[in-house]
Amino acid sequence: MASLDGRIALVTGASRGIGYWTALALAREGAHVIAVARTTGGLEELDDAIQAEGGSATLVPMDLTDMPAIDRLGGAINERWGKLDILVANAAVLGTISPIGHVEAKVFDKVMAINVTATWRVIRSVEPLLIKSDAGRALLLSAGVAENPRAFWGPYAASKAAVESLARTWAAETVKTPLCVNSVNPGATRTAMRALAVPGEDPKTLPHPSEVADRLVPLCGPDCTETGRLFRVSDNRFFDYPVSQ
Template structure:
């Protein structure tokens, strides 16, 4: 699945959280479109499975390749080294998909343990900033740099019991918006993607009583997000809502 008209041949794409869920299928579909995908995740087994699928597709079509990077995004110096390694090998980065994130816990805010709150902020916010800092110079060297930062409607709804996750995504969206404003006169396009409710492990953790078959598969949502990496994209500083298949400003409707 993916946009058969999208050509990412010779594009270098970095995807975090690529071992499962939406990140896995974005990485797989970008490779199918011709990209060389730098797949980052903690889970080595998931990365190896992704690599096997990309290799199998390449044998049939001749398209796509992957470089696997087992990395826990709490390793801030590791994120810094990643940017340096990309520069040394390719001299640029064409696409960033900042997808990795954790839910934390669904709980009254006063009951959230400090270590849980700190982990949500570290993975969802601090590591995203560190990643942006590491690869921003590389994206500027691309003829059509594209940054896609995964967000959530939780950033706007501020539902009860979702405080840590909602706060982290609100922070990520604000960083994304500022980054887009800083680069609006460049070739780099920076946008956020709100996937909506999706059949993933994180969704199952958040809503254990929900029937997952009522939700779109992660591959379907990945296919909707994929065009945000197109060199032809002109939009910047917006949110793409995959559930509704539409672009919106940061002032979302009620």
């Protein structure tokens, strides 16, 4: 894989889990990471880890329900760097594992606001910067339930299906530009969200998020020219839509 030296990467949900480890892995490869998350302490831990390995990061404590703040993010990146090379749209919330009819309206609204609306708002805010890059790369994190919904996962599954649709639409709109846009299904991973979703599961049976991050980093460089596809981490390869199960 080519070095990411000099490339600017934006990672949302960077304070823990897959976002944290992907941000660290990108910095390790030479990218300057713009790390976005609500939890300041987690961002500071990430910054310490990146600096310990000789990398650099800019921390952006932000609640992704603050839509005007997302709108301002693209302008701030443009003012400082003039472009963006990599977007990893990772931030998401689970909501509740519950029958659809029992989901509270405020829970459903929050899942859609953070997982879908905020992702769209980030896309809108930074798309001009990614297109300025000689090889812009965008990864939108999805989940297996987007293609294979299961009982009680309604809000989360619906939100991730929407994210995949956004990714495919965006890829089609930018196919004649240097920007490549793909969805990523990380699979079951040893994260806090997974522990909430499946509390009886032994986390040691699941891949560590650093293992997922190692698979994502090669998708962020100029050598990866796939677009409009789904990358399934468990298979370590791209799939066309529709994906057979």
